[in-house]
Amino acid sequence: MNVNRRVQTLDEFTIQQLRDFPQATGELSHLLRNIGLAAKRVNVEVNKAGLVDILGDAGTVNVQGEEVKKLDVYANDQLTRVLQHGIACAGIASEELDDFVAFDDAKSVKSKYVCLFDPLDGSSNIDVNVSIGTIFSVYRRVTPIGTVVTKQDFLQPGNQQVAAGYVVYGSSTMLVYATRRGVNGFTLDPSVGEWTLSHPDIKCPERGKIYSVNHGNFFQYDDNVRKYINVCQNKTKADGGPYTQRYIGSMVSDVHRNLIKGGIFMYPGTTDRPKGKLRLLYECNPFAFIMTVAGGKATNGKIGILDIEPTELHQRTPLYIGSKLMMEELETYLAP
Numbered sequence: 001m002n003v004n005r006r007v008q009t010l011d012e013f014t015i016q017q018l019r020d021f022p023q024a025t026g027e028l029s030h031l032l033r034n035i036g037l038a039a040k041r042v043n044v045e046v047n048k049a050g051l052v053d054i055l056g057d058a059g060t061v062n063v064q065g066e067e068v069k070k071l072d073v074y075a076n077d078q079l080t081r082v083l084q085h086g087i088a089c090a091g092i093a094s095e096e097l098d099d100f101v102a103f104d105d106a107k108s109v110k111s112k113y114v115c116l117f118d119p120l121d122g123s124s125n126i127d128v129n130v131s132i133g134t135i136f137s138v139y140r141r142v143t144p145i146g147t148v149v150t151k152q153d154f155l156q157p158g159n160q161q162v163a164a165g166y167v168v169y170g171s172s173t174m175l176v177y178a179t180r181r182g183v184n185g186f187t188l189d190p191s192v193g194e195w196t197l198s199h200p201d202i203k204c205p206e207r208g209k210i211y212s213v214n215h216g217n218f219f220q221y222d223d224n225v226r227k228y229i230n231v232c233q234n235k236t237k238a239d240g241g242p243y244t245q246r247y248i249g250s251m252v253s254d255v256h257r258n259l260i261k262g263g264i265f266m267y268p269g270t271t272d273r274p275k276g277k278l279r280l281l282y283e284c285n286p287f288a289f290i291m292t293v294a295g296g297k298a299t300n301g302k303i304g305i306l307d308i309e310p311t312e313l314h315q316r317t318p319l320y321i322g323s324k325l326m327m328e329e330l331e332t333y334l335a336p
């Protein structure tokens with residue numbers, strides 16, 4: 001039997017990290033483990049999505065007599081539930097919910113973290129079998145431990161994140177998370193249901209050849225963005241090109257690919273939506289944190305995404321994110 005002893009599970013990896021930091025309490029590892037558990041449950045349902053006509057539509061009752069939930073509602077419930085029943089999370093905010101949820105039981109109020117997430121991003125792609133994902137971010141609460149969390153705990157700038165990550169439900173299912181110490185990727189081994197370290201210490205290449213943007217909106221972008229897109233289209237071998245355009249329309253997959261291969265992803269403001277589409281707290285901040293730890297950059301075109309002071313839970317922002325040197329070139333067009 002070929003036993004590969006170097007393969008580490010998510011639990012082994014986080015325990016190893018704890019050993020290196022004896023002052024750590026293990027709460028963050030616990031929280032990540034809970035998110036990993038919720039993601040495994042979501043993965044099972046995402047894999048059954050194509051059977052919806054057989055198993056029952058959302059809102060109907062399936063053959064087992066259970067009510068069938070929309071997948072994004074299911075994902076939201078799973079994440080909320082595991083975090084509420086865990087010992088490390090004092091409250092959550094979700095793209096799926098209008099307001100944050102404070103966990104007010106005796107255990108939760110003593111927890112030091114809050115978690116924000118987009119439970120199932122890109123869910124409009126489910127019907128056509130395109131990869132979708134879960135995005136999350138973790139902050140240390142700013143209100144005193146022992147009290148019920150308030151909105152203040154959730155409206156923190158991205159540079160205060162303790163950890164952030166995502167799960168991509170793709171040709172394989174992967175969980176990638178970052179702390180200030182690095183970005184690591186774990187692939188779900190379906191035979192044993194374990195997250196297995198497959199992409200240790202991910203670094204985003206300083207330069208890549210991919211640019212990702214919704215070209216359908218081209219004439220709604222401002223002149224500077226259009227000029228930069230033209231630059232991408234006209235790259236030659238001599239200046240690092242030619243570039244290739246890749247846009248799935250599922251942010252987790254688009255940014256994941258660019259993180260690994262090098263590239264740039266843009267969701268600029270449009271005439272209809274000057275602040276773009278993507279949400280600062282649930283989508284942009286976590287990816288900006290991951291990309292920054294991996295050596296890349298993320299801005300709204302004026303300032304770093306991580307430096308934006310949030311004022312609302314669901315605020316949107318233009319987003320430009322990717323390889324460091326490509327971002328630096330883009331910035332010369334955005335702020336000439």
Ligand code: AHM
Pocket residue numbers: 118120121122123124214249250251252254277
């Ligand atoms: P959602 O949160 O409603 O799923 O929308 C977010 C998704 C992102 O995954 C993706 O990058 C973007 O919407 C695509 O938008 P568009 O179709 O406008 O290009």
Ligand code: MG
Pocket residue numbers: 095118120121122283
């Ligand atoms: Mg989303």
